Amino acid sequence: LTNSPAFIIGNLHKFAYYPIIIPITTKQNTKEGLMLQHYTLNVNGTTHSVEVAPDTPLLWVLRDSLHLNGTKFGCGIAMCGACTVLIDGKAMRSCVMPISQLGDKKVTTIEGIGTADTPHPVQQAWIDLSVPQCGYCQSGQILAAVDLLNHTPTPSDTDINQKMNNLCRCGSYPEIRRAIHHAASTIKKENTTS
Amino acid sequence: MNIENISRRGFLKGIGAGSGSLVLSFSLPLVAKRSLAADTSTTHPEITAWLEITPQSQIMFTAPASEMGQGSQSALASLFADELGADYQQLIIKQPVNNSRYNNPAFNMQITGGSTAVRAWWKPMREVAATARHMLLLAAAKKQNVAIDKISIDQGLVKHNNTQQPMGDFVALAATMDVPKSITLKDKKDYRYIGKPMPRLDAKAKSLGTAEFGMDVVLPDMLVATIIQSPIFGGTVDSMDEAAAKAVPGVKSVVTIEEGRSVAVVANSYWQALTGAKALNPRFSGGDTNGLDTNALIDLHRQALGENGKVIKVEHTKKVNKPVAKQHQFEFIAPYLAHATMEPMNTTAWVHDNGVEVWSPTQNQTGAAMVAANAALVQPDNVTVHTTFLGGGFGRRGSVDYVAQAVEIATHFDVPVKLIWSREQDMQHDHYRPLAVAQFSVATAEDGLPVTFDMKIAADSAIASLMQLPDDAVDPSIYEGLHDQGYTLPGASLTAYRVAPKVPVSFWRSVGHSSTAFFLESTLNQLAHQAGMDPLAYRQALLPEQSRFAAVLEKVAKRANWQGAKPGAHQGRGIAVVKSFGSYVAEVVDVSLDNNKQIRINKVYCVVDCGMTANPEIVTRQMQGGIIMGLGAALWSRIDIKDGAVSQSNFHNYRLLSMAHIPEIVVELVDSEEAPGGYGEPGTPPAMAALAGAIGALTGTHPVQMPFGM
DSSP states (O other): TSHHHHHHHHHGGGGTOOOOOOOOOOOSSSSSHHSOOEEEETTTTTEEEEEEEOOOOOHIIIIITTTTTSSSSSSSSSSOOOOEEEETEEEEEEGGGGGTTTTEEEEEHHHHHHOSOOHHHHHHHHHTTOOSSSOHHHHHHHHHHHHHHHHHHSSHHHHHHOOOOOOOOTTTTTHHHHHHHHHHHHHHHHHHHO | EEHHHHOOOEEEEEEOOOOOOOOEEEHHHHHHOEEEEEEOOOSSOOOSSSSHHHHOEEEEEEEESSSSSSSSSHHHHHHHHHTTTTTTOOEEEEEESSSGGGTTTTTTTTOOTTTTTHHHHHHHHHHHHHHHHHHHHHHHHHHTTTGGGEEETTTTTEEEETEEGGGGGGGHHHTOOOOEEEEOOOOOGSSSSSOOOOOOOTTTHHHHOOBBBBBGGTTTTTTTEEEEESTTTTTTTOOOOOOHHTTSEEEEEEEEGGGGGGEEEESSSSHHHHHHHHHHOOEEEOOOOOOOOHHHHHHHHHHHHTSOOEOOOSEEEOOOOOOEEEEEEEEEEBBBBBOSSSSSEEEEEETTTTEEEEEEEOBBBBHHHHHHHHHHTTTGEEEEEOOBBBBBOOOGOOOOHHHHHHHHHHHTTTSSSEEEEOOHHHHHHHBBBOOOOEEEEEETTTTTTTEEEEEEEEEHHHHHHHHHHOOOOOOHHTTTTSSOOSSOEEEEEEEEEOOOOOBBBOOOOOTTHHHHHHHHHHHHHHHHHHHOOOOOHHHHHHHOSSHHHHHHHHHHHHHTOOOSSSSSSEEEEEEEEEEEETTTEEEEEEEOOOSSSOOEEEEEEEEEEESOOOOHHHHHHHHHHHHHHHHHHHOOOOEEETTTEOOOOTTSSSOOOOOGOOEEEEEEEEEOOSOOOOOOSSSSSHHHHHHHHHHHHHHSSSOBBSSOOO
């Protein structure tokens, strides 16, 4: 029982070292919960229609229905953060966000914040410092950093410690920290010049 | 340097079909020798060349190593670009398909591991590039009717006097040139990229979210499968609710594979497959590990220590004739560890009329092709393995269990099938770092230094597991780090014992060293403590003064301003030096107790001598990453067995370090002319050992069992 995702998600507050709050109430495993339904969702400024079960996490709608594969599957229980996207600008774990609860909130994924020609300043900092090792967690790390910098333009190391709780198995944390400071100063400069 | 060229036999060059490119592909002589594994080269028409230079001067370079974060593809690109005279930043790296041409010279099979990528390819990779450069020079000399020594190639441009032309202008002619009998490699002073901190070539794609991992493979009409494996290793399925699974919209099929040990649910999407798998609720029985738990397993290893083991020669020992003043007995335990790569296991397979195609984040293309052939009942050369980026490897993806499963599932369909493991399956069906139990018996003289040093270690073997060797086979993956360290241990002896309880095991970053460094270095810490000696001084007393061991140890002590293991109240310092994978690494770890009486790691100093480097920045990052992985494992990680199955299931009960726990890490590279050593793994063992020393100094109790925290 203690290993079931439902139990873990219901008890996440007990795992104090991962300060995350996740909305979760679904009709999983009931007949209504399984039936396919139509949803429209706004991702990176584009409206999409999908037909999925109501309990389908946003992560799998993004990946399997929309083929936006920059958002990664890591744990399925909101612990690792590889699936982090912005929902109305706030970094959220899409692996536990049922599509039925998304409503008209706007979703931004790694594909939506920058392009190869014009990367987001946070992406540019990641590139400049060669942050990624395996790279699998970095979409989530970058979006968590975007949210952090939106609210805290010049974060302290303590701010970074508190807000950046995405896991990186390669241990790229020292560079993630450096890149956040680097991006903060770039964004500041851009804001002063514009 | 003038060297004999690569074997002209098997050297293929030509003009790329219709493209007018220079294409070079050949086997290296050492690789062309009889391979350890069967030849699993694909006959897929896709290019299996080392390099292709187009008339537009695009340079495609096939990296022979899988990229799992360790930066090997970028490091090899430095070697390649330098010798070719290409612009490093403009290289297009192609992922390797299965081909014996890319066999790792260190293993004679196509596998990425053992921190070998740069050291094994250091020379061959440059020979490939230098051969191409020489042919371009010949072509340029002929076309411009000048002597070859008047022409140079640098950053993609062919230069003569004050004129320069792109490489592509000469590829058509170069392709008609004879392959040179001998080539000259660049002098060190002429290196433009080798040894320089070049940015990683995969950083951009990985920051934009466009890098393709195995998980991201999408093919037309593809189905998605997920799997439930017997919780008890080797058990088989008794019953399941197939109708309930098939009632889930989108579920296509339930497939029992691996002779009943696993069941897969195949659907249109992962969530449907997972929902189907929950409804399926398979029940298993039997199994090789039935009834085992962690304590019973530890006892099994202890028992083995009392039986007949294999005596291993210790490299550095001597006889001393001092009277024994004290006898010491130590026992150490290291638990099973999961790799917990961020990307769960997955592979996409398509079994069609012309053979099998596999898209896999694998460290082991040879193994992948062999198991795919076996699962689909085709010849290995009818299997094409497309390598994707790996979302972490650390040894886990040297095993190809998930490849075999994907192909077996795909034999039931005409369309491609992507198999995705849930995190729970990944955690509970890893191939783990083996549990190890060691017992050391040391006699010391009045001065506190050893007179005899007897080591016994019992563990399962990663090598035997990969190579499917008998249960009593003993190999260095069990005892490495105990017989080959730099210490001269008086009266040293070592016996290794194999235990094979059928919990799957494999290579985990730094393999045997991930246990043995802690065992040996902790013994020295305790001996130093009992002798009232400083742990640094105690080590120096056992190390030859003129050695790379002593040099890195001295450097790290200086860098950390080592004044002893107890710099202040509620503080502790540990120090360790370990040679692994051809490199010498010494580390100092500083810890303190926080307000909640929890151990806090404050700072790590690391000095590494890994010989000449392709890219020192990548070495630094690998040291940091290796240290973080080692500290996290030593502090928190354990895989427990209960009733024959793994207890841990996800990141809530298999804790990894996150940002808030990361100490400041200072890495210093020794400027070295020695042959290149590995760097993906050697940062890990001394971190675990130095942390143990720091905790011992802090608390007064030296830990004897990992993990130390919780």
